[in-house]
Amino acid sequence: MSNTCLEFRNLTLGYQGHAAVHHLSGGVQRGSLTAVVGANGSGKSTLLKGIAGILKPISGACVPGFRRLAYLAQQSELDRTFPARVIDLVSLGYWQKRGLLGRLTAADKIRLSTCLDAVGLTGFEKRPLDSLSGGQMQRALFARTMLQDADLILLDEPFNAVDARTIADLIVVIKGWVAEGRTVLCVLHDYVLVRDHFPETLLIARKPVAWGATSDVMTSENLRKARSFQEAWDEEAGWCEDDAGREGQTCGHDHHTHLPRQHKIAGHV
Amino acid sequence: MYEDLIGPFLRYGFMQRALFGSLVLSVSCAPIGVFLMLRRMSLTGDAMAHAILPGAAVGFVLFGLQIVPMTIGGLIVGLLVALGSGIVSRFTVQKEDASLAAFYLISLAVGVLLVSWKGSSVDLMHVLFGSVLALNDAALTLIVGVAVITFLALAVFWRALVAECLDPLFLRSVSRIGTPVHLIFLTLVVLNLVGGFQALGTLLSVGLMMLPAAASRFWTNEVRAMCVIAIVIAAISSVSGLLLSYHASLPSGPAIILTAGVIYAVSALVGTRGMLPTALTSRRHKTA
Numbered sequence: 001m002s003n004t005c006l007e008f009r010n011l012t013l014g015y016q017g018h019a020a021v022h023h024l025s026g027g028v029q030r031g032s033l034t035a036v037v038g039a040n041g042s043g044k045s046t047l048l049k050g051i052a053g054i055l056k057p058i059s060g061a062c063v064p065g066f067r068r069l070a071y072l073a074q075q076s077e078l079d080r081t082f083p084a085r086v087i088d089l090v091s092l093g094y095w096q097k098r099g100l101l102g103r104l105t106a107a108d109k110i111r112l113s114t115c116l117d118a119v120g121l122t123g124f125e126k127r128p129l130d131s132l133s134g135g136q137m138q139r140a141l142f143a144r145t146m147l148q149d150a151d152l153i154l155l156d157e158p159f160n161a162v163d164a165r166t167i168a169d170l171i172v173v174i175k176g177w178v179a180e181g182r183t184v185l186c187v188l189h190d191y192v193l194v195r196d197h198f199p200e201t202l203l204i205a206r207k208p209v210a211w212g213a214t215s216d217v218m219t220s221e222n223l224r225k226a227r228s229f230q231e232a233w234d235e236e237a238g239w240c241e242d243d244a245g246r247e248g249q250t251c252g253h254d255h256h257t258h259l260p261r262q263h264k265i266a267g268h269v
Numbered sequence: 270m271y272e273d274l275i276g277p278f279l280r281y282g283f284m285q286r287a288l289f290g291s292l293v294l295s296v297s298c299a300p301i302g303v304f305l306m307l308r309r310m311s312l313t314g315d316a317m318a319h320a321i322l323p324g325a326a327v328g329f330v331l332f333g334l335q336i337v338p339m340t341i342g343g344l345i346v347g348l349l350v351a352l353g354s355g356i357v358s359r360f361t362v363q364k365e366d367a368s369l370a371a372f373y374l375i376s377l378a379v380g381v382l383l384v385s386w387k388g389s390s391v392d393l394m395h396v397l398f399g400s401v402l403a404l405n406d407a408a409l410t411l412i413v414g415v416a417v418i419t420f421l422a423l424a425v426f427w428r429a430l431v432a433e434c435l436d437p438l439f440l441r442s443v444s445r446i447g448t449p450v451h452l453i454f455l456t457l458v459v460l461n462l463v464g465g466f467q468a469l470g471t472l473l474s475v476g477l478m479m480l481p482a483a484a485s486r487f488w489t490n491e492v493r494a495m496c497v498i499a500i501v502i503a504a505i506s507s508v509s510g511l512l513l514s515y516h517a518s519l520p521s522g523p524a525i526i527l528t529a530g531v532i533y534a535v536s537a538l539v540g541t542r543g544m545l546p547t548a549l550t551s552r553r554h555k556t557a
Contacts, residue, residue, distance in 0.1 A: 053441075071438075071439070071442035073436075073442075077436070078436045078439075079434065079435055082434055083307070083489070083495060089436070092435075092436065092439060095432070096443050100425070100444075100446065101425065
Protein backbone atom coordinates (compact mmCIF):
# COMPACT_ATOMS: atom_id res chain seq x y z
CA MET A 1 0.00 0.00 0.00
CA SER A 2 1.35 3.40 -0.87
CA ASN A 3 2.32 5.85 1.80
CA THR A 4 -0.15 8.49 0.64
CA CYS A 5 -3.50 8.51 2.37
CA LEU A 6 -5.06 11.12 0.17
CA GLU A 7 -3.95 12.81 -3.02
CA PHE A 8 -5.33 15.99 -4.51
CA ARG A 9 -4.90 16.33 -8.25
CA ASN A 10 -5.54 19.91 -9.27
CA LEU A 11 -8.71 19.79 -7.18
CA THR A 12 -11.19 22.64 -7.57
CA LEU A 13 -14.29 22.66 -5.40
CA GLY A 14 -17.06 25.19 -5.26
CA TYR A 15 -20.69 26.06 -5.48
CA GLN A 16 -22.53 26.89 -8.71
CA GLY A 17 -19.42 27.35 -10.78
CA HIS A 18 -17.71 29.65 -8.28
CA ALA A 19 -14.54 28.11 -6.98
CA ALA A 20 -14.17 27.98 -3.19
CA VAL A 21 -11.01 25.87 -3.28
CA HIS A 22 -8.78 26.42 -6.25
CA HIS A 23 -6.34 24.08 -7.98
CA LEU A 24 -5.13 22.17 -4.98
CA SER A 25 -2.51 19.51 -5.65
CA GLY A 26 -0.46 17.42 -3.29
CA GLY A 27 -0.63 14.45 -0.99
CA VAL A 28 -1.41 13.76 2.64
CA GLN A 29 0.97 11.24 4.22
CA ARG A 30 -0.46 8.23 5.97
CA GLY A 31 -0.38 8.70 9.74
CA SER A 32 0.18 12.46 9.54
CA LEU A 33 -1.53 15.12 11.64
CA THR A 34 -2.34 18.18 9.56
CA ALA A 35 -3.98 21.45 10.57
CA VAL A 36 -6.03 23.18 7.89
CA VAL A 37 -5.83 26.91 8.54
CA GLY A 38 -7.29 29.94 6.82
CA ALA A 39 -9.66 32.86 7.29
CA ASN A 40 -13.43 32.47 7.32
CA GLY A 41 -14.61 31.72 3.81
CA SER A 42 -11.20 30.54 2.69
CA GLY A 43 -12.55 27.13 1.71
CA LYS A 44 -11.53 24.96 4.66
CA SER A 45 -14.92 23.40 5.29
CA THR A 46 -15.50 23.10 1.56
CA LEU A 47 -12.26 21.15 1.25
CA LEU A 48 -13.32 18.69 3.99
CA LYS A 49 -16.75 18.28 2.37
CA GLY A 50 -15.00 17.56 -0.90
CA ILE A 51 -12.79 14.91 0.68
CA ALA A 52 -15.79 13.36 2.44
CA GLY A 53 -17.56 13.09 -0.92
CA ILE A 54 -20.42 15.35 0.12
CA LEU A 55 -19.41 17.90 -2.51
CA LYS A 56 -18.43 16.85 -6.02
CA PRO A 57 -15.32 18.50 -7.52
CA ILE A 58 -15.82 21.12 -10.24
CA SER A 59 -12.63 19.80 -11.77
CA GLY A 60 -9.64 17.74 -10.80
CA ALA A 61 -9.85 14.86 -8.40
CA CYS A 62 -9.36 13.82 -4.83
CA VAL A 63 -7.84 10.36 -5.00
CA PRO A 64 -8.53 8.26 -1.91
CA GLY A 65 -5.85 6.00 -0.52
CA PHE A 66 -7.76 5.29 2.65
CA ARG A 67 -9.93 2.40 3.68
CA ARG A 68 -12.58 4.21 5.69
CA LEU A 69 -13.28 7.85 6.39
CA ALA A 70 -14.77 9.63 9.39
CA TYR A 71 -16.05 13.17 8.94
CA LEU A 72 -16.99 15.35 11.88
CA ALA A 73 -18.84 18.44 10.63
CA GLN A 74 -19.17 21.68 12.53
CA GLN A 75 -21.42 21.28 15.53
CA SER A 76 -23.92 23.80 14.17
CA GLU A 77 -24.89 21.32 11.42
CA LEU A 78 -26.46 19.00 13.97
CA ASP A 79 -30.05 19.26 15.27
CA ARG A 80 -29.58 19.35 19.01
CA THR A 81 -33.30 19.58 19.74
CA PHE A 82 -33.82 16.13 18.22
CA PRO A 83 -35.17 13.82 20.93
CA ALA A 84 -32.23 11.42 21.07
CA ARG A 85 -29.97 10.21 23.86
CA VAL A 86 -26.20 10.36 23.87
CA ILE A 87 -26.04 6.64 23.15
CA ASP A 88 -28.25 7.07 20.05
CA LEU A 89 -25.93 9.72 18.66
CA VAL A 90 -22.71 7.90 19.46
CA SER A 91 -23.87 4.53 18.11
CA LEU A 92 -24.37 6.15 14.70
CA GLY A 93 -20.60 5.68 14.54
CA TYR A 94 -21.24 2.00 13.78
CA TRP A 95 -23.01 2.87 10.52
CA GLN A 96 -20.11 1.88 8.26
CA LYS A 97 -19.68 -1.40 10.13
CA ARG A 98 -23.29 -2.37 10.76
CA GLY A 99 -25.17 -0.52 8.00
CA LEU A 100 -28.89 0.14 7.94
CA LEU A 101 -30.14 -3.06 9.52
CA GLY A 102 -27.24 -4.73 11.31
CA ARG A 103 -27.74 -5.20 15.02
CA LEU A 104 -25.16 -4.00 17.51
CA THR A 105 -23.43 -6.92 19.16
CA ALA A 106 -22.54 -7.15 22.84
CA ALA A 107 -18.92 -6.42 21.88
CA ASP A 108 -20.06 -3.28 20.04
CA LYS A 109 -21.81 -2.07 23.18
CA ILE A 110 -18.76 -2.69 25.32
CA ARG A 111 -16.60 -0.78 22.86
CA LEU A 112 -19.12 2.06 22.90
CA SER A 113 -18.77 2.30 26.68
CA THR A 114 -14.98 2.26 26.36
CA CYS A 115 -15.11 5.14 23.88
CA LEU A 116 -17.48 7.17 26.07
CA ASP A 117 -15.07 6.55 28.91
CA ALA A 118 -12.12 7.70 26.78
CA VAL A 119 -13.79 11.08 26.14
CA GLY A 120 -14.85 11.43 29.78
CA LEU A 121 -18.57 10.82 29.29
CA THR A 122 -19.02 7.71 31.41
CA GLY A 123 -22.57 7.57 32.72
CA PHE A 124 -23.93 9.94 30.06
CA GLU A 125 -25.45 7.15 27.92
CA LYS A 126 -29.08 7.99 28.65
CA ARG A 127 -28.75 11.77 28.82
CA PRO A 128 -30.85 13.61 26.21
CA LEU A 129 -28.82 15.63 23.71
CA ASP A 130 -30.48 18.94 24.57
CA SER A 131 -29.13 18.68 28.11
CA LEU A 132 -25.49 18.55 27.01
CA SER A 133 -23.12 21.52 27.12
CA GLY A 134 -21.15 22.45 24.01
CA GLY A 135 -18.06 20.68 25.35
CA GLN A 136 -19.97 17.52 26.30
CA MET A 137 -21.56 17.45 22.86
CA GLN A 138 -18.16 17.65 21.22
CA ARG A 139 -16.88 14.85 23.47
CA ALA A 140 -19.83 12.69 22.40
CA LEU A 141 -19.11 13.43 18.74
CA PHE A 142 -15.48 12.43 19.27
CA ALA A 143 -16.66 9.15 20.77
CA ARG A 144 -18.77 8.59 17.66
CA THR A 145 -15.77 9.35 15.45
CA MET A 146 -13.76 6.82 17.46
CA LEU A 147 -16.36 4.12 16.84
CA GLN A 148 -16.12 4.70 13.10
CA ASP A 149 -12.64 3.16 13.27
CA ALA A 150 -11.55 5.18 10.22
CA ASP A 151 -8.01 5.51 8.93
CA LEU A 152 -8.69 9.04 7.65
CA ILE A 153 -10.36 11.40 10.11
CA LEU A 154 -11.62 14.85 9.09
CA LEU A 155 -12.47 17.31 11.87
CA ASP A 156 -14.16 20.62 11.02
CA GLU A 157 -13.50 23.22 13.71
CA PRO A 158 -13.89 20.73 16.56
CA PHE A 159 -12.78 23.27 19.17
CA ASN A 160 -15.35 25.98 18.48
CA ALA A 161 -17.12 27.08 21.66
CA VAL A 162 -15.30 24.47 23.70
CA ASP A 163 -13.45 25.24 26.94
CA ALA A 164 -9.72 24.80 27.52
CA ARG A 165 -9.99 21.60 29.53
CA THR A 166 -12.12 19.91 26.88
CA ILE A 167 -9.71 21.04 24.17
CA ALA A 168 -6.80 19.55 26.12
CA ASP A 169 -8.67 16.25 26.54
CA LEU A 170 -9.68 16.09 22.89
CA ILE A 171 -6.14 16.90 21.70
CA VAL A 172 -5.03 13.82 23.65
CA VAL A 173 -7.66 11.79 21.80
CA ILE A 174 -6.48 13.14 18.43
CA LYS A 175 -2.86 12.35 19.24
CA GLY A 176 -3.94 8.85 20.24
CA TRP A 177 -5.48 8.39 16.78
CA VAL A 178 -2.27 9.52 15.10
CA ALA A 179 -0.26 7.17 17.32
CA GLU A 180 -2.48 4.33 16.07
CA GLY A 181 -1.41 5.20 12.53
CA ARG A 182 -4.56 7.05 11.54
CA THR A 183 -4.38 10.18 9.39
CA VAL A 184 -6.04 13.32 10.77
CA LEU A 185 -6.97 16.56 9.00
CA CYS A 186 -8.30 19.20 11.36
CA VAL A 187 -9.68 22.64 10.54
CA LEU A 188 -8.96 25.18 13.27
CA HIS A 189 -8.44 28.88 13.93
CA ASP A 190 -6.27 28.88 17.03
CA TYR A 191 -2.68 29.42 15.83
CA VAL A 192 -1.25 28.60 19.25
CA LEU A 193 -2.89 25.17 19.16
CA VAL A 194 -1.64 24.64 15.61
CA ARG A 195 1.95 25.52 16.51
CA ASP A 196 1.89 23.45 19.70
CA HIS A 197 0.25 20.27 18.50
CA PHE A 198 0.10 19.97 14.72
CA PRO A 199 3.30 18.95 12.88
CA GLU A 200 1.88 19.74 9.42
CA THR A 201 -0.16 22.70 8.25
CA LEU A 202 -2.10 23.48 5.10
CA LEU A 203 -2.75 27.21 4.85
CA ILE A 204 -5.46 28.08 2.35
CA ALA A 205 -7.14 31.19 1.08
CA ARG A 206 -9.36 29.87 -1.67
CA LYS A 207 -6.19 28.36 -3.12
CA PRO A 208 -3.28 26.80 -1.29
CA VAL A 209 -0.97 29.44 0.17
CA ALA A 210 1.52 27.11 1.83
CA TRP A 211 1.63 23.47 2.82
CA GLY A 212 4.28 21.64 4.81
CA ALA A 213 5.90 21.60 8.23
CA THR A 214 4.01 23.94 10.54
CA SER A 215 7.04 26.09 11.38
CA ASP A 216 7.67 26.73 7.66
CA VAL A 217 4.03 27.43 6.87
CA MET A 218 2.95 29.62 9.76
CA THR A 219 5.25 32.54 8.97
CA SER A 220 4.00 36.10 9.23
CA GLU A 221 4.55 36.54 5.50
CA ASN A 222 2.34 33.53 4.65
CA LEU A 223 -0.34 34.55 7.14
CA ARG A 224 -0.45 38.05 5.68
CA LYS A 225 -0.87 36.55 2.22
CA ALA A 226 -3.65 34.29 3.47
CA ARG A 227 -5.56 37.21 4.99
CA SER A 228 -5.82 39.31 1.87
CA PHE A 229 -8.12 37.43 -0.42
CA GLN A 230 -11.43 38.36 -1.87
CA GLU A 231 -14.18 36.71 0.13
CA ALA A 232 -17.19 37.78 -1.91
CA TRP A 233 -18.23 36.10 -5.11
CA ASP A 234 -17.71 38.19 -8.15
CA GLU A 235 -20.17 37.60 -10.97
CA GLU A 236 -17.83 39.56 -13.22
CA ALA A 237 -14.91 37.33 -12.32
CA GLY A 238 -13.12 35.92 -15.28
CA TRP A 239 -13.16 32.26 -16.23
CA CYS A 240 -10.23 30.28 -14.99
CA GLU A 241 -8.71 28.75 -18.11
CA ASP A 242 -5.42 27.41 -16.85
CA ASP A 243 -6.61 23.85 -16.21
CA ALA A 244 -4.65 22.24 -19.00
CA GLY A 245 -1.37 24.02 -18.30
CA ARG A 246 -1.42 23.45 -14.58
CA GLU A 247 -2.16 19.78 -14.76
CA GLY A 248 0.92 19.18 -16.80
CA GLN A 249 3.03 21.01 -14.26
CA THR A 250 1.75 19.66 -11.00
CA CYS A 251 1.69 15.97 -11.62
CA GLY A 252 2.74 13.76 -14.43
CA HIS A 253 -0.22 11.44 -14.47
CA ASP A 254 -2.58 10.82 -17.30
CA HIS A 255 -6.05 12.15 -16.79
CA HIS A 256 -8.21 10.12 -19.09
CA THR A 257 -11.29 10.62 -17.00
CA HIS A 258 -10.74 14.25 -16.27
CA LEU A 259 -12.54 16.83 -18.36
CA PRO A 260 -11.19 20.35 -17.99
CA ARG A 261 -14.09 22.51 -16.94
CA GLN A 262 -14.41 26.20 -16.50
CA HIS A 263 -15.03 27.90 -13.19
CA LYS A 264 -14.94 31.50 -12.14
CA ILE A 265 -12.01 33.02 -10.33
CA ALA A 266 -13.34 35.22 -7.57
CA GLY A 267 -10.16 37.20 -7.34
CA HIS A 268 -6.49 36.75 -7.00
CA VAL A 269 -4.61 36.43 -3.76
CA MET B 270 -73.02 4.88 30.06
CA TYR B 271 -71.87 1.49 28.74
CA GLU B 272 -74.66 1.63 26.21
CA ASP B 273 -73.58 5.08 25.05
CA LEU B 274 -69.93 4.14 24.66
CA ILE B 275 -70.11 0.64 23.20
CA GLY B 276 -73.65 0.45 21.83
CA PRO B 277 -73.21 2.38 18.59
CA PHE B 278 -70.28 0.18 17.58
CA LEU B 279 -72.18 -3.03 18.35
CA ARG B 280 -75.36 -2.03 16.66
CA TYR B 281 -74.28 -0.48 13.39
CA GLY B 282 -72.09 -1.95 10.68
CA PHE B 283 -71.09 1.47 9.40
CA MET B 284 -69.87 2.43 12.87
CA GLN B 285 -67.77 -0.75 13.05
CA ARG B 286 -66.21 0.02 9.69
CA ALA B 287 -65.59 3.61 10.69
CA LEU B 288 -63.97 2.45 13.93
CA PHE B 289 -61.78 -0.12 12.22
CA GLY B 290 -60.74 2.27 9.45
CA SER B 291 -59.90 5.16 11.72
CA LEU B 292 -57.99 2.96 14.19
CA VAL B 293 -55.83 1.48 11.43
CA LEU B 294 -55.28 4.98 10.09
CA SER B 295 -54.25 6.13 13.56
CA VAL B 296 -51.62 3.42 13.83
CA SER B 297 -50.23 4.23 10.40
CA CYS B 298 -50.45 8.05 10.28
CA ALA B 299 -49.22 8.97 13.75
CA PRO B 300 -45.60 7.76 13.44
CA ILE B 301 -45.32 9.47 10.04
CA GLY B 302 -46.55 12.65 11.71
CA VAL B 303 -43.86 12.29 14.40
CA PHE B 304 -41.12 12.20 11.78
CA LEU B 305 -42.68 15.09 9.84
CA MET B 306 -42.62 17.12 13.05
CA LEU B 307 -39.04 16.15 13.94
CA ARG B 308 -37.86 17.10 10.46
CA ARG B 309 -39.64 20.47 10.84
CA MET B 310 -41.91 19.52 7.98
CA SER B 311 -45.19 19.76 9.91
CA LEU B 312 -46.68 22.07 7.33
CA THR B 313 -45.42 19.88 4.50
CA GLY B 314 -48.07 17.33 5.42
CA ASP B 315 -50.72 20.00 5.09
CA ALA B 316 -49.38 21.15 1.74
CA MET B 317 -49.20 17.57 0.46
CA ALA B 318 -52.78 16.99 1.56
CA HIS B 319 -53.88 19.88 -0.65
CA ALA B 320 -51.65 18.68 -3.43
CA ILE B 321 -53.38 15.30 -3.85
CA LEU B 322 -56.70 16.98 -4.64
CA PRO B 323 -56.37 17.26 -8.46
CA GLY B 324 -55.41 13.60 -8.74
CA ALA B 325 -58.47 12.59 -6.78
CA ALA B 326 -60.48 15.05 -8.86
CA VAL B 327 -59.36 13.52 -12.16
CA GLY B 328 -60.42 10.11 -10.86
CA PHE B 329 -63.72 11.61 -9.78
CA VAL B 330 -64.34 13.38 -13.09
CA LEU B 331 -63.66 10.20 -15.06
CA PHE B 332 -65.20 7.55 -12.80
CA GLY B 333 -67.42 9.34 -10.27
CA LEU B 334 -67.16 8.87 -6.52
CA GLN B 335 -65.15 5.65 -6.57
CA ILE B 336 -62.32 4.89 -4.25
CA VAL B 337 -59.86 3.13 -6.54
CA PRO B 338 -59.49 5.68 -9.36
CA MET B 339 -59.58 8.60 -6.94
CA THR B 340 -56.89 6.99 -4.80
CA ILE B 341 -54.61 6.16 -7.70
CA GLY B 342 -55.02 9.69 -9.05
CA GLY B 343 -54.26 11.22 -5.68
CA LEU B 344 -51.24 9.00 -5.24
CA ILE B 345 -49.77 9.89 -8.63
CA VAL B 346 -50.25 13.65 -8.24
CA GLY B 347 -49.06 13.58 -4.63
CA LEU B 348 -45.84 11.83 -5.63
CA LEU B 349 -45.36 14.21 -8.57
CA VAL B 350 -45.67 17.22 -6.29
CA ALA B 351 -43.40 15.69 -3.62
CA LEU B 352 -40.75 14.70 -6.16
CA GLY B 353 -41.06 17.93 -8.13
CA SER B 354 -40.59 20.17 -5.12
CA GLY B 355 -37.84 17.91 -3.78
CA ILE B 356 -35.97 18.03 -7.08
CA VAL B 357 -36.33 21.82 -7.41
CA SER B 358 -34.96 22.33 -3.89
CA ARG B 359 -32.11 19.83 -4.24
CA PHE B 360 -30.84 21.27 -7.50
CA THR B 361 -31.50 24.99 -7.07
CA VAL B 362 -31.02 27.52 -4.27
CA GLN B 363 -34.75 27.49 -3.54
CA LYS B 364 -35.63 25.90 -0.20
CA GLU B 365 -38.13 23.06 -0.12
CA ASP B 366 -40.82 25.07 1.69
CA ALA B 367 -41.01 27.60 -1.14
CA SER B 368 -40.97 25.08 -3.97
CA LEU B 369 -43.54 22.94 -2.19
CA ALA B 370 -45.81 25.94 -1.66
CA ALA B 371 -45.60 26.73 -5.37
CA PHE B 372 -46.34 23.15 -6.42
CA TYR B 373 -49.21 22.57 -4.03
CA LEU B 374 -50.92 25.88 -4.81
CA ILE B 375 -50.89 25.06 -8.51
CA SER B 376 -52.16 21.60 -7.68
CA LEU B 377 -54.93 22.82 -5.40
CA ALA B 378 -56.18 25.33 -7.97
CA VAL B 379 -56.30 22.65 -10.67
CA GLY B 380 -58.10 20.30 -8.29
CA VAL B 381 -60.86 22.71 -7.28
CA LEU B 382 -61.30 23.71 -10.91
CA LEU B 383 -61.70 20.06 -11.98
CA VAL B 384 -64.20 19.16 -9.27
CA SER B 385 -66.37 22.24 -9.80
CA TRP B 386 -66.25 21.74 -13.56
CA LYS B 387 -67.81 18.30 -13.45
CA GLY B 388 -69.41 17.99 -10.07
CA SER B 389 -71.55 19.88 -7.59
CA SER B 390 -70.50 21.68 -4.45
CA VAL B 391 -71.69 18.63 -2.52
CA ASP B 392 -69.11 16.51 -4.34
CA LEU B 393 -66.42 19.06 -3.62
CA MET B 394 -67.35 18.98 0.06
CA HIS B 395 -67.12 15.21 0.01
CA VAL B 396 -63.66 15.20 -1.53
CA LEU B 397 -62.43 17.95 0.77
CA PHE B 398 -63.90 16.56 3.99
CA GLY B 399 -64.54 12.88 3.30
CA SER B 400 -66.83 10.62 5.25
CA VAL B 401 -65.54 8.05 7.65
CA LEU B 402 -69.07 6.70 8.00
CA ALA B 403 -69.15 5.62 4.35
CA LEU B 404 -66.03 3.47 4.20
CA ASN B 405 -66.57 0.51 1.88
CA ASP B 406 -64.49 -2.66 1.55
CA ALA B 407 -62.19 -1.15 -1.06
CA ALA B 408 -61.44 1.83 1.20
CA LEU B 409 -60.75 -0.39 4.21
CA THR B 410 -58.47 -2.64 2.15
CA LEU B 411 -56.58 0.43 0.99
CA ILE B 412 -56.16 1.71 4.55
CA VAL B 413 -54.87 -1.64 5.79
CA GLY B 414 -52.48 -1.88 2.82
CA VAL B 415 -51.11 1.59 3.53
CA ALA B 416 -50.61 0.72 7.19
CA VAL B 417 -48.72 -2.48 6.36
CA ILE B 418 -46.44 -0.70 3.87
CA THR B 419 -45.84 2.13 6.35
CA PHE B 420 -44.83 -0.24 9.13
CA LEU B 421 -42.55 -2.33 6.94
CA ALA B 422 -40.84 0.80 5.58
CA LEU B 423 -40.45 2.33 9.04
CA ALA B 424 -38.97 -0.91 10.41
CA VAL B 425 -36.42 -1.14 7.58
CA PHE B 426 -35.45 2.53 7.35
CA TRP B 427 -35.80 3.56 11.01
CA ARG B 428 -32.10 4.05 11.64
CA ALA B 429 -31.65 6.04 8.43
CA LEU B 430 -34.68 8.23 9.17
CA VAL B 431 -33.35 9.05 12.63
CA ALA B 432 -29.84 9.74 11.28
CA GLU B 433 -31.21 11.91 8.47
CA CYS B 434 -33.14 14.04 11.00
CA LEU B 435 -30.41 14.20 13.63
CA ASP B 436 -27.24 14.68 11.63
CA PRO B 437 -27.81 14.68 7.86
CA LEU B 438 -24.22 15.65 7.02
CA PHE B 439 -22.89 12.69 8.98
CA LEU B 440 -25.24 10.38 7.12
CA ARG B 441 -24.06 11.78 3.80
CA SER B 442 -20.45 11.16 4.80
CA VAL B 443 -21.03 7.48 5.56
CA SER B 444 -23.76 6.49 3.14
CA ARG B 445 -25.60 7.45 -0.01
CA ILE B 446 -28.92 6.42 1.47
CA GLY B 447 -29.96 9.96 2.54
CA THR B 448 -31.71 11.07 -0.64
CA PRO B 449 -33.51 7.76 -1.30
CA VAL B 450 -34.69 7.69 2.31
CA HIS B 451 -36.01 11.22 2.00
CA LEU B 452 -37.98 10.25 -1.11
CA ILE B 453 -39.28 7.05 0.50
CA PHE B 454 -40.41 9.08 3.46
CA LEU B 455 -42.25 11.57 1.22
CA THR B 456 -43.91 8.61 -0.50
CA LEU B 457 -45.07 7.30 2.88
CA VAL B 458 -46.53 10.74 3.66
CA VAL B 459 -48.48 10.75 0.40
CA LEU B 460 -49.63 7.13 0.88
CA ASN B 461 -50.99 7.90 4.33
CA LEU B 462 -52.72 11.06 3.20
CA VAL B 463 -54.33 9.16 0.32
CA GLY B 464 -55.31 6.40 2.73
CA GLY B 465 -56.90 8.98 4.98
CA PHE B 466 -58.71 11.16 2.52
CA GLN B 467 -61.66 8.85 1.88
CA ALA B 468 -62.31 8.80 5.61
CA LEU B 469 -61.42 12.33 6.59
CA GLY B 470 -61.14 14.23 3.32
CA THR B 471 -58.07 15.80 1.81
CA LEU B 472 -58.18 18.78 4.16
CA LEU B 473 -58.44 16.85 7.42
CA SER B 474 -56.52 13.62 6.78
CA VAL B 475 -53.39 15.51 7.77
CA GLY B 476 -55.02 16.26 11.14
CA LEU B 477 -54.79 12.66 12.33
CA MET B 478 -51.15 12.75 11.28
CA MET B 479 -49.96 16.00 12.85
CA LEU B 480 -52.10 16.69 15.92
CA PRO B 481 -51.30 13.47 17.82
CA ALA B 482 -47.62 13.80 16.83
CA ALA B 483 -47.45 17.40 18.00
CA ALA B 484 -49.21 16.45 21.24
CA SER B 485 -46.82 13.55 21.91
CA ARG B 486 -43.87 15.96 22.01
CA PHE B 487 -45.23 17.33 25.30
CA TRP B 488 -44.96 13.94 27.00
CA THR B 489 -41.61 12.43 26.12
CA ASN B 490 -38.14 13.07 24.74
CA GLU B 491 -37.62 9.76 22.98
CA VAL B 492 -38.59 9.01 19.39
CA ARG B 493 -40.00 5.52 19.88
CA ALA B 494 -42.06 6.58 22.88
CA MET B 495 -43.25 9.58 20.91
CA CYS B 496 -44.55 7.34 18.13
CA VAL B 497 -46.38 5.08 20.59
CA ILE B 498 -47.94 8.04 22.43
CA ALA B 499 -48.98 9.62 19.12
CA ILE B 500 -50.66 6.36 18.07
CA VAL B 501 -52.53 6.15 21.38
CA ILE B 502 -53.68 9.77 21.11
CA ALA B 503 -54.81 9.22 17.51
CA ALA B 504 -56.73 6.09 18.51
CA ILE B 505 -58.44 7.82 21.46
CA SER B 506 -59.35 10.72 19.18
CA SER B 507 -60.82 8.33 16.62
CA VAL B 508 -63.02 6.51 19.13
CA SER B 509 -64.20 9.61 20.98
CA GLY B 510 -64.61 11.57 17.75
CA LEU B 511 -66.84 8.85 16.30
CA LEU B 512 -68.94 8.70 19.47
CA LEU B 513 -69.22 12.48 19.55
CA SER B 514 -70.30 12.51 15.93
CA TYR B 515 -72.87 9.74 16.58
CA HIS B 516 -74.45 11.26 19.68
CA ALA B 517 -74.35 14.91 18.66
CA SER B 518 -75.03 14.29 14.95
CA LEU B 519 -71.85 16.06 13.94
CA PRO B 520 -69.79 15.33 10.80
CA SER B 521 -67.37 12.58 11.77
CA GLY B 522 -64.12 13.87 10.26
CA PRO B 523 -64.11 17.24 12.02
CA ALA B 524 -65.28 15.54 15.24
CA ILE B 525 -62.25 13.22 15.22
CA ILE B 526 -59.77 15.97 14.42
CA LEU B 527 -61.33 18.33 16.96
CA THR B 528 -60.96 15.67 19.65
CA ALA B 529 -57.31 15.33 18.71
CA GLY B 530 -57.09 19.12 18.93
CA VAL B 531 -58.49 19.08 22.46
CA ILE B 532 -55.94 16.42 23.46
CA TYR B 533 -53.22 18.58 21.90
CA ALA B 534 -54.33 21.64 23.91
CA VAL B 535 -54.47 19.63 27.14
CA SER B 536 -51.03 18.11 26.45
CA ALA B 537 -49.55 21.53 25.73
CA LEU B 538 -50.84 22.68 29.10
CA VAL B 539 -50.30 19.77 31.48
CA GLY B 540 -48.00 17.38 29.59
CA THR B 541 -44.80 16.50 31.45
CA ARG B 542 -42.96 18.83 29.06
CA GLY B 543 -45.91 21.22 28.70
CA MET B 544 -46.46 24.77 29.88
CA LEU B 545 -47.75 24.27 33.43
CA PRO B 546 -45.04 21.87 34.67
CA THR B 547 -42.43 24.17 33.15
CA ALA B 548 -43.93 27.26 34.76
CA LEU B 549 -44.63 25.63 38.12
CA THR B 550 -41.25 23.99 38.61
CA SER B 551 -40.26 24.76 42.16
CA ARG B 552 -37.19 26.77 43.00
CA ARG B 553 -35.64 23.80 44.68
CA HIS B 554 -32.92 22.31 42.60
CA LYS B 555 -30.25 19.69 42.91
CA THR B 556 -26.68 20.80 43.44
CA ALA B 557 -25.36 18.79 40.50
